[in-house]
Amino acid sequence: MQTPQYDPSLDDRPLSDIELDDLDQLLQSLPGAMNVEMLDGYLCALLLDPLPLAQRPGDDWLPAVWGDEPGAEDPAPFASGRQRKRATVLVLRHVHAIACQWQRDPGRWEPLFSIAEAGGQEWVDAEDWCIGFLEGAALNPTAWDRRFDEPLLGPVLAPIALLGGDEEALDAETDQRLADPEERAALARGVVEGVLLLVQQRSAPAEPA
Numbered sequence: 396m397q398t399p400q401y402d403p404s405l406d407d408r409p410l411s412d413i414e415l416d417d418l419d420q421l422l423q424s425l426p427g428a429m430n431v432e433m434l435d436g437y438l439c440a441l442l443l444d445p446l447p448l449a450q451r452p453g454d455d456w457l458p459a460v461w462g463d464e465p466g467a468e469d470p471a472p473f474a475s476g477r478q479r480k481r482a483t484v485l486v487l488r489h490v491h492a493i494a495c496q497w498q499r500d501p502g503r504w505e506p507l508f509s510i511a512e513a514g515g516q517e518w519v520d521a522e523d524w525c526i527g528f529l530e531g532a533a534l535n536p537t538a539w540d541r542r543f544d545e546p547l548l549g550p551v552l553a554p555i556a557l558l559g560g561d562e563e564a565l566d567a568e569t570d571q572r573l574a575d576p577e578e579r580a581a582l583a584r585g586v587v588e589g590v591l592l593l594v595q596q597r598s599a600p601a602e603p604a
Contacts, residue, residue, distance in 0.1 A: 398453035399483060406488055407495040418485045425472065427462025433527030434460055435507035438490040440531025442497070443593045445538045448490065456534060460486060497594045506590070508583055511576070518576040521583035525559025551592050554585035
């Protein structure tokens with residue numbers, strides 16, 4: 396079955412809490428699939444990519460949501476074609492709702508971060524979201540490597556790389572820093588700031604030549 400392509404004219408209604416929960420439960424039933432936090436970060440990266448998502452074939456990016464490689468001969472084991480179609484529709488609606496929110500009122504955008512808990516303490520944790528974001532960025536590594544290396548933009552995007560990157564590559568000091576709930580919550584706020592900066596840059600009119 397051919398994978399649908401993102402169409403900006405689609406229904407932009409945000410998913411309800413029930414629909415988000417249904418999508419999360421469906422994804423959890425598929426081995427290797429993203430959870431909704433990872434999916435949200437993944438879709439945000441695709442929307443912020445220099446290549447417009449509407450120009451990217453669905454087969455290039457949707458299979459990763461289910462844990463498939465593009466062009467995989469054995470697609471994710473959906474219970475039925477109807478279930479696969481519903482999951483696809485929910486994902487396409489969610490990505491379009493994000494795009495519309497950024498266009499209309501980016502300041503009210505809220506990413507789907509996790510709530511972590513330990514020792515009776517709760518905090519906002521963006522790790523899964525950042526893992527998904529970096530997976531989306533990996534589809535266009537040249538463009539995103541350039542962004543992360545920019546003198547002004549790179550430091551603002553650093554929380555995404557820090558939370559979503561390879562934990563084994565961290566030094567002891569950084570590893571200890573990430574063990575602090577307050578530090579992780581601060582990094583999550585930094586993630587939002589970095590994304591909104593990219594949204595602002597994307598929306599800014601081009602300077603005359």
